[in-house]
Amino acid sequence: MKKLINEVDDVVLESLDGFVAANHRTHQKVNGVNGVIRKAENNKKVSIVLGGGSGHEPVFLGLVGEGMADGAALGSVFASPDPQTILEVIKSAYTDEGTLCLVINYAGDTMNFGMASELAGYEDLKVETALVTDDVASAPKGQEDERRGVAGLLFITKVTGAAAEKGYSLAEVKQIAEKANRLTRTMGIALTPCSLPGSKPNFTIGEDEYEFGMGIHGEPGIKTKKLKAADEIVTEIIEGLVDDLVLQGGDEVAVLVNSTGATTILELNIVFRQVANLLKKQNIHIYDTNIGSFCTSLEMAGVSISIMKLDNELKSLYNEPAYTPYFYRKGNA
Amino acid sequence: MKKLINEVDDVVLESLDGFVAANHRTHQKVNGVNGVIRKAENNKKVSIVLGGGSGHEPVFLGLVGEGMADGAALGSVFASPDPQTILEVIKSAYTDEGTLCLVINYAGDTMNFGMASELAGYEDLKVETALVTDDVASAPKGQEDERRGVAGLLFITKVTGAAAEKGYSLAEVKQIAEKANRLTRTMGIALTPCSLPGSKPNFTIGEDEYEFGMGIHGEPGIKTKKLKAADEIVTEIIEGLVDDLVLQGGDEVAVLVNSTGATTILELNIVFRQVANLLKKQNIHIYDTNIGSFCTSLEMAGVSISIMKLDNELKSLYNEPAYTPYFYRKGNA
Structure with a gap:
């Protein structure tokens, strides 16, 4: 398949540069790594960090924005970001309320987010992780925890981001993420x-x-x-x-x-x-x-x-406004 | 190319049905023809009608919404809607302030929108047409009027829709469309x-x-x-x-x-x-x-x-809010 690229090795960084240039009013690059964060407006909320391989756009970076995620760590095409990249994104998006990482359940992603969380712990940062396991075809009923995370990440980010925006604590935001994933x-x-x-x-x-x-x-x-x-x-x-x-x-x-x-x-x-x-x-x-x-x-x-x-709680969070480059919701439909 | 369709002849109508089902709070189908209109909230504004062949989605129907277009008439894939379809969409979206049709400059579209405008005239409806001719490659400089209309329709709809929303008259809205097209x-x-x-x-x-x-x-x-x-x-x-x-x-x-x-x-x-x-x-x-x-x-x-x-006038209109299924702008960036 022909593609509109320059050098293969530059695809991810150049694409990220283009994204940040296009969204410079609302987004900024994380120094030294392939990551993007929302320009901070409210540092009194839990921050939500996404991440994974490139090639799934607008997931992950296009879901960073008001009422959704605060940062995204990007790997090469179809490859997990390394722990250092994830850590830098966590630190750049960090607030005193802590950070929740929403991680799609692939071996590379869970391992690298796990290592990043551990590294963050050494620096006394409060970082929690919630797995996204929505792909029914990837493991049978009864083994839901082994399922991969796929497009359902959009919904899970939506309600989790709304919970963070409303001032829920890190533990509460994590509960919302886990509940949304179960549903x-x-x-x-x-x-x-x-x-x-x-x-x-x-x-x-x-x-x-x-x-x-x-x-x-x-x-x-x-x-x-x-x-x-x-x-x-x-x-x-x-x-x-x-x-x-x-x-x-x-x-x-x-x-x-x-x-x-x-x-x-x-x-x-x-x-x-x-x-x-x-x-x-x-x-x-x-x-x-x-x-x-x-x-x-x-x-x-x-x-x-x-x-x-949707139960009443998720519906209420779903209804909160959200504005990202590739997903919006005006609120209160 | 394999496609996710049922019968070839049903593609446009089934797709329109799906669009309307998904956006039923804000959009409705026009009875009897392949057209969609925004559910009216303000009948004291000029209405903006788009139209053309299917296969360009989200153009045209996905640009119907607040601050953008009020209706869209759809033809078969890559074929203009017939005059009757366009007329029914115009009538369904019509207000006492009149209707401006934004027409991409292809022979079938200009002919059928021309006939629909004529038919609307017989019914004493005020209908004007503005051509979109943004495709530089389709005719040389000096023959701009012969150029085809393509993706620039998004911008032209944006500022024209904003002008209508702000209460500009039909003549003024048309002037904005023509100016936006020139630029x-x-x-x-x-x-x-x-x-x-x-x-x-x-x-x-x-x-x-x-x-x-x-x-x-x-x-x-x-x-x-x-x-x-x-x-x-x-x-x-x-x-x-x-x-x-x-x-x-x-x-x-x-x-x-x-x-x-x-x-x-x-x-x-x-x-x-x-x-x-x-x-x-x-x-x-x-x-x-x-x-x-x-x-x-x-x-x-x-x-x-x-x-x-952008001049000051277009920039101000560009900045007005817009909410459609596939394009939004919060306003005042």
Whole structure:
């Protein structure tokens, strides 16, 4: 896949420089590492730090902003940021109230965030970590803790960021993150693979096939299937999500229909049409919907659907305003 | 290219249904035709109507919302909406202050919007049309009126929508649209073609080539060139834009770096980094930047860069708040 880049080795830093230049009123780079923080307006709140590999944009740096995250640490494409990068972002975004790191559950990320937290501890910083494990396809029911973190990070950041903004303590903010994670599920499919800058795709998908349950780093899915109508694929995903989250009639949810890259809004809307039809039949009420590219795998064509079950507390936090370069909510819909 | 659709003939209507379902609090479908309007909150303002082929999402329907457009008429993929569809959208969004249609300059669109305006005239509706002609590559300097309309529509809708929201008359709103169009330029390149649902791509681009100045309907560009570093491609585009718009040191501009589909935010940020470097060297001040997918050509990989030169009036209008599903501005940056 041809890409608009200069040198392969400069992709992440140049992209970060461009992001910071475009958002210089609200964001700044962390000195010496590939990280970005929100320009501080309120140092009396818990700060929220995200991080992970590049190539998932707007995740992670595009979710830094008012009512969402305070900083993001970036690794190379599809590779975790190193502990020093994470530590510097934590320190740059740090407040006396402490920092909560929201970490998607991949081995490299959990290890490096763990080391960064330990290093922060040596400097007497209060740093807690909450894992994001929303990807249903990556481990069976009963082993939820082993699941990967994917696009559901958007919802978890939304409510956790709102809790921090409202002045919740570090322990309370962490509880919100853990609760939101327990109530969020994602399933995704891919129509095409993606390729790292300077490389060829690391797997192929046949012209009449799709991958079910692929990872966000270009990992192949758990099943290869014959391509079928969008409505049938969506039915399969929604049945899986409703079952795993044990949703029932009367429940209220937020829905995210996420393009993994090349899939168009034209298609995402067709996907959501069927999501809405299916949930309506089961009397599950969609409180709010987000449709777009939020957690991508470079230019991979595909879609993931995330559902967060809302209780009164999460709904109230969901409704708080949020303004980032790639996600906004005016508040009180 | 594999797509997430059901029947090819149902793509536009199903996608519109999904969009309206997702945005039901703020948007509604126009009865009987493929059109969407904003739920009216203020019928004492000029209404702004957009329209054109599908496949450019979020343009056009995703720019309907507070401070932007009031309605959008949708054609089939890459085909103009028919006059009856446009007329119904105009009537549904109509207010006593009249309607301004912002029309991208393609033969089918100008013809059908022209006929719709004529039909509206028979019903004593005040309807005016302003053409969007921002695509520098589509006709030489001196023949600006013959140029196509592309991603610059975002900026033109932004300031025109703000003028309407502030209570400008139909003639005044039209003047703003025409002025914004005179001060807006776009140039784009493509790395891959795109394919209509159910069809194969209608041209190819070699693995080491890109198209300069392609249209937004999958038309090939005006030149095929050897792929080179992003910075060199951006330099070529920015030189063309600065020259055509006769930008000078001290000028202030808004910039849009737009993905035509599959090009990632990772790459768009690299593109903007070079835009910022080049404009800074010429002492041209970037007042605001938008980076993302706004005016797409299905899943085409490519990028367009738009620049709107800001005078005090346009800057003030640009700063007004705007909230649509795919573009927001909090106001007073």
